[in-house]
Amino acid sequence: MAVDQLSRIFAALADPTRRDLxxxxxSGDSTVGExxxxxxxxxxxxxxxIQVLTDAGLVTKRKDAQRRACHLEAEVFEMVTTWIExxxxxxxxxxxxxxxVLAEMQHTEGSPPPLQQQQGAAS
Amino acid sequence: MAVDQLSRIFAALADPTRRDLxxxxxSGDSTVGExxxxxxxxxxxxxxxIQVLTDAGLVTKRKDAQRRACHLEAEVFEMVTTWIExxxxxxxxxxxxxxxVLAEMQHTEGSPPPLQQQQGAAS
DNA sequence: TTCTTCGTCAACCAATCAGTTGAACAAGGA
DNA sequence: TCCTTGTTCAACTGATTGGTTGACGAAGAA
Numbered sequence: 001m002a003v004d005q006l007s008r009i010f011a012a013l014a015d016p017t018r019r020d021l022x023x024x025x026x027s028g029d030s031t032v033g034e035x036x037x038x039x040x041x042x043x044x045x046x047x048x049x050i051q052v053l054t055d056a057g058l059v060t061k062r063k064d065a066q067r068r069a070c071h072l073e074a075e076v077f078e079m080v081t082t083w084i085e086x087x088x089x090x091x092x093x094x095x096x097x098x099x100x101v102l103a104e105m106q107h108t109e110g111s112p113p114p115l116q117q118q119q120g121a122a123s
Numbered sequence: 124m125a126v127d128q129l130s131r132i133f134a135a136l137a138d139p140t141r142r143d144l145x146x147x148x149x150s151g152d153s154t155v156g157e158x159x160x161x162x163x164x165x166x167x168x169x170x171x172x173i174q175v176l177t178d179a180g181l182v183t184k185r186k187d188a189q190r191r192a193c194h195l196e197a198e199v200f201e202m203v204t205t206w207i208e209x210x211x212x213x214x215x216x217x218x219x220x221x222x223x224v225l226a227e228m229q230h231t232e233g234s235p236p237p238l239q240q241q242q243g244a245a246s
Numbered sequence: 247t248t249c250t251t252c253g254t255c256a257a258c259c260a261a262t263c264a265g266t267t268g269a270a271c272a273a274g275g276a
Numbered sequence: 277t278c279c280t281t282g283t284t285c286a287a288c289t290g291a292t293t294g295g296t297t298g299a300c301g302a303a304g305a306a
Contacts, residue, residue, distance in 0.1 A: 015263095015264085017264095041264085041265070041266090042265075042266065042267085044265085044266080044267085045264070045265055045266080048263095048264075048265085049264085052263095065272090065273060065274070066271095066272060066273050066274075067273095
């Protein structure tokens with residue numbers, strides 16, 4: 001495999017159609033045809049999207065006559081959250097070490113932090 | 124290019140080099156030159172990677188003479204974890220419901236479970 | 247002033263991607 | 277058996293991406 005699984009997962013979730021497929025699969029397994037129905041692209045295009053999700057390990061398929069029942073493998077999400085939380089926590093701890101004023105900024109989500117307060121990089 | 128921020132974040136993190144940049148920025152702010160140093164690609168290529176991270180809102184830049192101090196905006200990660208946890212939890216709950224359904228179906232063993240019984244909140 | 251450093255912009259190239267259409271295949275139903 | 281349905285495969289197209297090189301602007305150093 002040329003690309004690691006984490007890259008495939010992120011790349012798979014970077015597409016809004018594929019995120020929508022994941023969202024719908026989270027509420028129940030579906031066949032390719034059912035999944036393709038709401039979109040105004042071809043079934044083949046949706047089949048490709050599902051293949052991308054499958055390659056990333058996010059979806060598995062089960063044979064059901066001619067149909068393919070698609071199932072969301074939600075455990076794979078752990079790889080993403082584990083990766084993110086590692087660096088988010090690291091950055092957060094750096095924040096807290098840096099300045100108590102900055103620590104308060106972390107609670108006010110939504111307001112962009114001013115750059116000036118990040119002086120003195122920890123390098 | 125009307126791509127939403129969540130798509131830009133996932134796309135930005137889909138590249139191993141960019142994830143490495145994020146990892147390094149998590150432990151401290153750095154200039155573009157410092158960030159570019161370890162890789163054997165051109166500075167321009169790394170500058171582009173940083174621009175992708177900036178467009179996704181993951182990195183901000185602060186002017187420092189000719190240098191640009193890059194800073195990781197770790198709060199943006201919340202968008203990702205929020206999205207993921209929503210569907211992971213949903214799938215997890217469905218899985219538990221499915222377990223109950225399957226347990227009940229073990230009376231009538233012999234036929235594979237039809238898809239319809241795995242739908243939690245479809246209709 | 248001129249030189250050097252740092253970073254970005256512009257143009258280009260090869261590879262990948264998301265979509266298309268048409269064909270093939272597998273399985274049930276007539 | 278043939279026909280229909282569900283899905284994938286193959287080939288193609290246009291857009292995007294990750295890389296390159298060369299040139300440029302901004303700012304400190306000589």
